[in-house]
Amino acid sequence: MKEIKIVAKDLSIYYGEKVAINNMSIDIPGYKVTALIGPSGCGKSTFLRTINRMNDLIPSFRHMGEVTVDGLNIYDKDIDVVNLRKKIGMVFQRSNPFAKSIFENVAYGPRINGLKAKGQLEEIVENSLKKAAIWDEVKDRLHDSALGLSGGQQQRLCIARTLAVNPEIILMDEPASALDPISTSKIEELIHQLKESYTIVIVTHNMQQAARVSDYTAFFYLGELIEMDKTKDIFTKPAKKQTEDYITGRFG
Amino acid sequence: MERHFEIELKKLESRILEMGNLVQQQMQQTMLAFINSDVELANQVIENDNQVDILDVKIDKLCQRVFALQQPVASDLRFIMSALKINNDLERMGDLAVYVAKRVDSFSGYEEVLIDLHIDEVANMSVMLVKEVNSLLSSKQIVLVRDILDASQALKTKVKGISSKIVEELMHKSHDVIVVATTLILILNQVERICALSNNIAESVYFIIEGKIVKHSRDFLEDQS
Numbered sequence: 001m002k003e004i005k006i007v008a009k010d011l012s013i014y015y016g017e018k019v020a021i022n023n024m025s026i027d028i029p030g031y032k033v034t035a036l037i038g039p040s041g042c043g044k045s046t047f048l049r050t051i052n053r054m055n056d057l058i059p060s061f062r063h064m065g066e067v068t069v070d071g072l073n074i075y076d077k078d079i080d081v082v083n084l085r086k087k088i089g090m091v092f093q094r095s096n097p098f099a100k101s102i103f104e105n106v107a108y109g110p111r112i113n114g115l116k117a118k119g120q121l122e123e124i125v126e127n128s129l130k131k132a133a134i135w136d137e138v139k140d141r142l143h144d145s146a147l148g149l150s151g152g153q154q155q156r157l158c159i160a161r162t163l164a165v166n167p168e169i170i171l172m173d174e175p176a177s178a179l180d181p182i183s184t185s186k187i188e189e190l191i192h193q194l195k196e197s198y199t200i201v202i203v204t205h206n207m208q209q210a211a212r213v214s215d216y217t218a219f220f221y222l223g224e225l226i227e228m229d230k231t232k233d234i235f236t237k238p239a240k241k242q243t244e245d246y247i248t249g250r251f252g
Numbered sequence: 253m254e255r256h257f258e259i260e261l262k263k264l265e266s267r268i269l270e271m272g273n274l275v276q277q278q279m280q281q282t283m284l285a286f287i288n289s290d291v292e293l294a295n296q297v298i299e300n301d302n303q304v305d306i307l308d309v310k311i312d313k314l315c316q317r318v319f320a321l322q323q324p325v326a327s328d329l330r331f332i333m334s335a336l337k338i339n340n341d342l343e344r345m346g347d348l349a350v351y352v353a354k355r356v357d358s359f360s361g362y363e364e365v366l367i368d369l370h371i372d373e374v375a376n377m378s379v380m381l382v383k384e385v386n387s388l389l390s391s392k393q394i395v396l397v398r399d400i401l402d403a404s405q406a407l408k409t410k411v412k413g414i415s416s417k418i419v420e421e422l423m424h425k426s427h428d429v430i431v432v433a434t435t436l437i438l439i440l441n442q443v444e445r446i447c448a449l450s451n452n453i454a455e456s457v458y459f460i461i462e463g464k465i466v467k468h469s470r471d472f473l474e475d476q477s
Contacts, residue, residue, distance in 0.1 A: 211325070235325045235326060236326060237326065237330070237462075247325050248324075248325060
C-alpha cells in the first residue's frame with residue numbers, strides 16, 4: 001500500500017477571474033516521483049506552486065478546496081509558510097544560484113535557520129553536494145563563485161541547496177529544460193537516486209523525460225486532472241482518449 | 253497537414269497488409285500445388301519466397317526507424333511492437349509454404365493416398381485460417397480473434413486425427429509408401445506450426461487493441477465476455 005504524501009481535494013485556483021485549476025482532486029504518493037504533464041496553461045505549474053504556497057506571492061491568487069501535506073491543511077491559518085517551504089523545496093527551470101561561493105550557496109539555508117557551527121555547516125554542505133551528485137566536480141573549489149559553474153552544475157548546486165535544509169518534498173519545475181543532453185541525464189539520474197529519501201513532483205514538457213524519471217504520471221488539461229496512473233500504464237495503455245492523444249502528439 | 257509520424261505509421265500498416273496478402277497467396281498456391289501434385293506451381297511458390305524475404309527486411313527497417321526517430325508511446329508503441337512480431341510470424345508462415353512446396357514432388361504417383369486421407373480438407377482449412385488472419389490484420393476486430401483461435405484449434409485436431417491414421421494404416425506398408433507417409437507427417441507438423449503462428453498474430457492484434465499481453469494465457473477471451 002503506497003503512502004500518500006500530498007492530497008488535493010476539490011481544489012480550484014483562480015487568478016482574478018481566470019480559473020487556473022477547476023475542482024481537482026489528486027493523491028500524490030510519498031517517496032515516488034510524480035510527473036505532471038499537459039499543454040501550456042493546463043494548470044500543472046500552478047498546482048506545483050500551490051504545494052509550497054508560492055502562489056501566495058501573486059496578488060490575484062485565490063483558492064477553494066483543500067491541499068494537505070501529511071494530513072495537514074497547508075492553507076490553514078496556523079500554518080507557518082516559512083516552515084512549510086523548509087519542508088518542501090523547489091527547483092526551477094532556470095538555475096538560480098546566489099552570487100556567492102559554492103559553499104555559501106549550500107550553507108545559506110542552514111545558516112538562516114540559525115546554524116553557526118562551522119564543522120556542522122561543512123558536513124551539511126558536503127553531504128548535500130554529494131547527494132546532488134556534484135561533490136566530485138566542486139570539492140576542490142568550494143569557495144569559488146557558483147556563477148562560474150556550467151548550467152548543468154548550477155542546477156545540481158541548486159538541488160544541493162534545496163537538500164541542505166533537509167526537505168521531505170522536492171518540487172521541480174522543468175528542471176532540465178535549459179540543459180544539454182548530458183546534464184539532463186545527470187539530473188534524471190539524480191532524481192532516481194533522490195526518490196529513495198524524498199517525495200518528488202516534477203513538471204515537464206518533455207514526455208520522454210516524464211516516462212524516464214517518474215513512477216506516476218498525471219495528465220492535466222484545461223485546469224483539470226484528466227488521468228493519473230503508473231507511468232508505465234500511462235505510456236503503454238492510457239485509460240483516457242485525451243491522454244492518448246496528448247502523449248502520442250495527436251492533440252488538437 | 254498530416255504529420256510525418258502518421259505517414260510512417262500508415263506506411264507500416266500497409267506494408268504489414270501487403271505481407272499478409274503475399275503470404276496468403278503463397279499459402280493458397282502451395283496447398284493447391286500439394287493436393288494436385290503440381291510441381292510447376294510449387295516451384296513458383298519457392299521462387300516467390302524471395303518477395304516475402306524482401307518485404308520482411310523492409311518492415312523490420314521501418315520499425316527500427318520509427319522506434320529510433322519517433323519514440324512511439326501508447327497505441328503507437330503497441331502497434332509498432334506488434335508489427336515486428338506479426339512480420340516475423342508472417343515470414344515464418346511464408347517459409348512453411350516453401351517447406352510444403354519443396355515436397356510436392358514426393359507425392360507424384362501417390363495422389364490416392366492424399367485423397368484417402370482427405371488432405372484437401374487440411375489444405376482448405378489452412379488457407380481459410382490464413383485468410384482469417386488477414387481479415388483480422390486489416391479490420392482489427394476483436395471478434396475475429398476468437399474465430400482464429402477456434403479455427404486453428406479445429407485444424408490442429410484435424411491434423412492430429414490424420415497423423416494417427418497415417419501411423420496406424422500406412423506405416424506397415426511398402427517402403428515407398430512409408431517414405432511418402434513420413435513426408436506427409438512432416439508436412440502436417442508444419443501445418444500445426446501455421447496454427448501456432450496464426451494464434452500468435454491473433455494475440456498480437458489483441459495486444460494492439462486492448463493493451464494486454466495475452467500470450468501463454470488460454471482464457472483471455474473469457475475475461476472479455
